[in-house]
Amino acid sequence: MTKESTKVIKEPLKVKKVPSFLVSITAVILGVIAGSILILIIGKNPIVGFERLLFGAFSNKRRIGNTLSMSTQLILMGLSFSFAYKTGLFNIGGSGQMLMGGIVSTILGHYLPSSMPKPVYIMIVVIGAVLIGGLWGLIAGFLKAKFNVHEVVSSIMLNWIAYWLVYDFIPRFVKDQAIAVKSKPLDFSRTLGLEWLRKATGMSTLNLGFLFAIIACVVIWFILEKTTLGYNLKAVGANKYCAEYAGIKIQRSIMISMAIAGALAGLAGLTYYCGYSNLMEMGKMPNEGFDGIAVALLGNCSPIGVFFAAIFFGALKMGKGSLAATGIPTELADTIIATIIYFTATSVIIASFWNKIYKKRYEKKKAKLEGEEKK
Amino acid sequence: MSHVIEMLGIRKEFPGIVANDNINLQVEEGEIHAILGENGAGKSTLMSILFGLYQADKGVIKVRGKEVSIKSPNDAFDLGIGMVHQHFQLVHNFTVAENIILGKEGGFVYDIKSASKKIKEISKHYGLEIEPDMVIEDITVGMQQRVEILKMLYRDADILIFDEPTAVLTPQEIDELMVIMKNLASEGKSIILITHKLDEIKRVAKRCTVIRRGKFIGVVDVATTSVNEMAAMMVGRPVSFKVEKAPKTPGEAVLEVENLNVLNNKGVLGVKDFSLSVRRGEIVGIAGVDGNGQTELVEAITGLRKIQSGSIKFLGEDISTLSIKDRNEKGLGHIPEDRQKRGLILSMPIASNMVIKDFDKAPFSKNGILNKDAIRDYSQEIVDKFDVRSGEGIDSLAGMLSGGNQQKAIIGREVTEDPDLLIAVQPTRGLDVGAIEFIHQAIVAQRDKGKAVLLVSFELDEIFNLSDRIAVINSGRLIDIVKTEETDVHDVGLMMAGIKAENKEENK
Known part of the structure; x- marks a missing residue:
C-alpha cells in the first residue's frame, strides 16, 4: 500500500521538448x-x-580582434531584428537604419570640433546614431x-531612401x-577605436x-524579460x-518596437562605419x-543566442579570407552561412526530429516503469 | 432484431491519446441511436471511423451483418452511410438542386429537371418542405440543414449520422428537426445522433450509447433511463443541472445602453437602436442565434469596436469613447467569446496571462520593472481557487491547457478583479458538464455579491439557467426583455426568430 502511494506522488513522466539552442546547434552541424x-x-x-577558417578567425590576437569587430555589427543587427520579431514585426529595414546611423555619425565626426574631449564626442555620436536609426x-x-502599411514594404523602401540620401550626403x-x-x-581619434585596445590586439x-x-x-534582455515594456511588446x-x-x-x-529596433541598427551603423571602418562608400547597401x-x-531571437550566433557568423566571414591559399573558394564560407540559414529556417523539422527521439526515450522509460509495477 | 451497424472493439490512438478504447456500437434498423459523451470523449472519432475519415487501429465494423472495411467517405456512401456535418457543406450561391446533385451530376450534360423532380418527391415524402430551385444563401439555417439531409437521401443513404445537429438551430427549428428524424426512422432509416444534449436524446432516441474518455460505458434504453442517470454515466459522477440561485432584488443600474448603433464587419449596422440596462445583483442573458449582433454589442461595450451612435453608460458615466484600458479600470470584466484568440496568449505561461490587464500596476510592477514574485503569487492564488489544472502549474503555457482549464483561468482572472460588470460571452462553449457546473457557480457568485452580469449565450438552457432577465436579440435589434420566470423556451424561441409574443406585451 505504502509503495503504491509513493508511486502516485512521484512526478509523472513527461515528454521532454527540445530546447531551442539544440535546434540551432543542429542547424550549424548540418551546415x-x-x-x-x-x-x-x-x-x-x-x-x-x-x-583554415578557424585559423583565419582565431589564430592570433589581431585575428580574434578583427573577428569580434566584425561580429559587433552582426550582434546589433541581430538584436534589432530579434527585438522587432518578438513584437510580431519583420524588420527588413536594418540596412537603411544602419546607413542612416552611419552617415549621421560620419558627418558628426567630421564637423564636431576636434577639441571636444573624446567621451563627450562619443556620447554625442552614439546619441546621433541611435536617434536617426x-x-x-x-x-x-x-x-x-x-495606415496599416506592411513594415516589410515600407522598410524596404526606406532602405532605398537611406541609400540615396547617403549617395547625396557623401559628396555634399x-x-x-x-x-x-x-x-x-575619419581620423582615428574620431572613430570608436581606442589606442590601447588597438595595440593590445595587434592593430x-x-x-x-x-x-x-x-x-x-x-x-x-533586461527590457524583454524584466520590464512592463517588454511584457507589453x-x-x-x-x-x-x-x-x-x-x-x-x-x-x-x-511604433515603440520599430523605433527601438531602428535605434539598434543605427548604432550598428556607427560601429561599422566609424569603428570597423573609417569611411563610407557611395552606392553600397x-x-x-x-x-x-x-x-x-x-x-532564436534571444539576446544571448544572438550574441553567440553573431560571433559564429563573424568568424566565418573573417576566416574565409584564409581559405584562398587552400584553393577552396572563399564563397564557401558564405555558402555554409546560407546552408545554416536554410537549416535554421526548417527548424520545425529539426525540432520534430529531436522531439521524436525524446518521445521514444520516454516510451521506453514508461514501459520499463510499467513493467516494474506489474512485478 | 438485426443490427444494421455493428462496431466492435474499436480502438483508435492518436499521438499521446487513446481516442477510442474498445468501443462497441450496435445500431438496429429503423432506430434512432444516440451517442452521448462529453467534448473530447471520442464521439466524433468513432463516427469518423464509421464514415471512413479515419482507420481504426483495432476492431471490426459490420454493416448489415457483413464485415466491411471503410477506407474513405466514398466507401461509406456506397454502403448507404450518410453524414450530416455540424458545418454544412453547401455552395452558397447554388440552388438546392444544384447542391444536391453536386458530385453526382451523371454525364457531361446534367439533367437538373429529373433531379429536381426526385428531390421534390423525397422532400414531400419525409416532410422536409424544401423547394429544389431555392438558392442556399436565401434560406434559413434550419432549411440548409434539411438540404444536407436531402442530399443524403438523394444518394439513397439509409444510415444517417447527425453530428451535433441542433447546435445552430432555434428551438422551433429543433422541434422540426426532431419530427423529421422521427419520420425518417419510421420509414426504416437508421439514425445515429451524436450529441451532448440530454433532452434531445430523451425526445427522439430509442437507445443511447454512452462514451466517457474514449471508453465504452454502456448502452441504455432511453425511455427507462432518467436524464440524471445518463448524465452521471457521461460524466462519471452525479451532476446537478440547476444552479442554486436565491431570489435577489436588483440594485442600481451598472450598465445602461441607450439607442446603440454599431457597424459590423461588413460595414452595415450589426446592432440597431439597442437599449438595455443591467443592474447590480442581476444576470441579464442575451438570447439569440449566433450572428445576430451579439458580438458587435459586446465589442461596443468593451471598447473593441467603435459605435456609430447612442450611448453606453457605466455607473452613470458615458464610457463610449473611453479606451479599452480605461473601461477595464473602471470595473468592466469580460470573458471573451473566443478564449484562444482574445482570452489568452497561448504561447505565454499562465502566470503572464493572469496579469495581462494589470501587469503595469502595483504590485505586479514598479517603475516599469516587473515583480515576478508578485505575479507568481497572484497567479498561483487564481489557479488554486479556480482549480485550473495543468502539467506545470503557473509555468505551463496557456496553450497546453485543456479548453475547460483555459476557460477557468480566464474566468478566474476576470472574477478576481471583482468587476462591477462582468460580461460573459459563451462562457461554457465546448466544455464538459463538470466544468460548466463550476463556471455557472462562479458567475452566479458574482451576481450574489451584488455585481452586474451580462451573459451572452447561444445555448438557451444556459440562458434560462442563469439569467434573471432575458433580452432577446434578432438581426441586431432588441426584440424584448422578459423576466425569466415569466417566460418559457417556446416564447423566447419565437422571439429569437424575430416574432414578439403579443400577450407578453400587455402584462409588462
Missing part, C-alpha cells in the same frame, strides 16, 4: 556537414578547409500603426578629394563598439487580439541588414 560535402565535391580536404524605424512603425558634406566615391576617412579593428554591443544585449507579438482585449495600445507598441536576420534566426 558544416553540407559545407564539407561541397569541399569534397570540388576535390579538396574539408578538414583542411575548416582548419530610431527615427528610420519609427517611420515604418508609424506607417504600419496608422564629407567628400574625399582623392577618391570621388568615398567619404573622407586589429576591435573598438568600443563591441562593448556597446554587449551592453545592448544586456539592455535588450511580447504580448502584442504573441497575440495582438488578446493584447487589444487586455487594453494594451497595439499601435503604440508597434550594407549586407549586415540581411545577415542580421540570419543571426537572429540562428540565435
Whole structure:
C-alpha cells in the first residue's frame, strides 16, 4: 500500500521538448556537414578547409580582434531584428537604419570640433546614431500603426531612401578629394577605436563598439524579460487580439518596437562605419541588414543566442579570407552561412526530429516503469 | 432484431491519446441511436471511423451483418452511410438542386429537371418542405440543414449520422428537426445522433450509447433511463443541472445602453437602436442565434469596436469613447467569446496571462520593472481557487491547457478583479458538464455579491439557467426583455426568430 502511494506522488513522466539552442546547434552541424560535402565535391580536404577558417578567425590576437569587430555589427543587427520579431514585426529595414546611423555619425565626426574631449564626442555620436536609426524605424512603425502599411514594404523602401540620401550626403558634406566615391576617412581619434585596445590586439579593428554591443544585449534582455515594456511588446507579438482585449495600445507598441529596433541598427551603423571602418562608400547597401536576420534566426531571437550566433557568423566571414591559399573558394564560407540559414529556417523539422527521439526515450522509460509495477 | 451497424472493439490512438478504447456500437434498423459523451470523449472519432475519415487501429465494423472495411467517405456512401456535418457543406450561391446533385451530376450534360423532380418527391415524402430551385444563401439555417439531409437521401443513404445537429438551430427549428428524424426512422432509416444534449436524446432516441474518455460505458434504453442517470454515466459522477440561485432584488443600474448603433464587419449596422440596462445583483442573458449582433454589442461595450451612435453608460458615466484600458479600470470584466484568440496568449505561461490587464500596476510592477514574485503569487492564488489544472502549474503555457482549464483561468482572472460588470460571452462553449457546473457557480457568485452580469449565450438552457432577465436579440435589434420566470423556451424561441409574443406585451 505504502509503495503504491509513493508511486502516485512521484512526478509523472513527461515528454521532454527540445530546447531551442539544440535546434540551432543542429542547424550549424548540418551546415558544416553540407559545407564539407561541397569541399569534397570540388576535390579538396574539408578538414583542411575548416582548419583554415578557424585559423583565419582565431589564430592570433589581431585575428580574434578583427573577428569580434566584425561580429559587433552582426550582434546589433541581430538584436534589432530579434527585438522587432518578438513584437510580431519583420524588420527588413536594418540596412537603411544602419546607413542612416552611419552617415549621421560620419558627418558628426567630421564637423564636431576636434577639441571636444573624446567621451563627450562619443556620447554625442552614439546619441546621433541611435536617434536617426530610431527615427528610420519609427517611420515604418508609424506607417504600419496608422495606415496599416506592411513594415516589410515600407522598410524596404526606406532602405532605398537611406541609400540615396547617403549617395547625396557623401559628396555634399564629407567628400574625399582623392577618391570621388568615398567619404573622407575619419581620423582615428574620431572613430570608436581606442589606442590601447588597438595595440593590445595587434592593430586589429576591435573598438568600443563591441562593448556597446554587449551592453545592448544586456539592455535588450533586461527590457524583454524584466520590464512592463517588454511584457507589453511580447504580448502584442504573441497575440495582438488578446493584447487589444487586455487594453494594451497595439499601435503604440508597434511604433515603440520599430523605433527601438531602428535605434539598434543605427548604432550598428556607427560601429561599422566609424569603428570597423573609417569611411563610407557611395552606392553600397550594407549586407549586415540581411545577415542580421540570419543571426537572429540562428540565435532564436534571444539576446544571448544572438550574441553567440553573431560571433559564429563573424568568424566565418573573417576566416574565409584564409581559405584562398587552400584553393577552396572563399564563397564557401558564405555558402555554409546560407546552408545554416536554410537549416535554421526548417527548424520545425529539426525540432520534430529531436522531439521524436525524446518521445521514444520516454516510451521506453514508461514501459520499463510499467513493467516494474506489474512485478 | 438485426443490427444494421455493428462496431466492435474499436480502438483508435492518436499521438499521446487513446481516442477510442474498445468501443462497441450496435445500431438496429429503423432506430434512432444516440451517442452521448462529453467534448473530447471520442464521439466524433468513432463516427469518423464509421464514415471512413479515419482507420481504426483495432476492431471490426459490420454493416448489415457483413464485415466491411471503410477506407474513405466514398466507401461509406456506397454502403448507404450518410453524414450530416455540424458545418454544412453547401455552395452558397447554388440552388438546392444544384447542391444536391453536386458530385453526382451523371454525364457531361446534367439533367437538373429529373433531379429536381426526385428531390421534390423525397422532400414531400419525409416532410422536409424544401423547394429544389431555392438558392442556399436565401434560406434559413434550419432549411440548409434539411438540404444536407436531402442530399443524403438523394444518394439513397439509409444510415444517417447527425453530428451535433441542433447546435445552430432555434428551438422551433429543433422541434422540426426532431419530427423529421422521427419520420425518417419510421420509414426504416437508421439514425445515429451524436450529441451532448440530454433532452434531445430523451425526445427522439430509442437507445443511447454512452462514451466517457474514449471508453465504452454502456448502452441504455432511453425511455427507462432518467436524464440524471445518463448524465452521471457521461460524466462519471452525479451532476446537478440547476444552479442554486436565491431570489435577489436588483440594485442600481451598472450598465445602461441607450439607442446603440454599431457597424459590423461588413460595414452595415450589426446592432440597431439597442437599449438595455443591467443592474447590480442581476444576470441579464442575451438570447439569440449566433450572428445576430451579439458580438458587435459586446465589442461596443468593451471598447473593441467603435459605435456609430447612442450611448453606453457605466455607473452613470458615458464610457463610449473611453479606451479599452480605461473601461477595464473602471470595473468592466469580460470573458471573451473566443478564449484562444482574445482570452489568452497561448504561447505565454499562465502566470503572464493572469496579469495581462494589470501587469503595469502595483504590485505586479514598479517603475516599469516587473515583480515576478508578485505575479507568481497572484497567479498561483487564481489557479488554486479556480482549480485550473495543468502539467506545470503557473509555468505551463496557456496553450497546453485543456479548453475547460483555459476557460477557468480566464474566468478566474476576470472574477478576481471583482468587476462591477462582468460580461460573459459563451462562457461554457465546448466544455464538459463538470466544468460548466463550476463556471455557472462562479458567475452566479458574482451576481450574489451584488455585481452586474451580462451573459451572452447561444445555448438557451444556459440562458434560462442563469439569467434573471432575458433580452432577446434578432438581426441586431432588441426584440424584448422578459423576466425569466415569466417566460418559457417556446416564447423566447419565437422571439429569437424575430416574432414578439403579443400577450407578453400587455402584462409588462
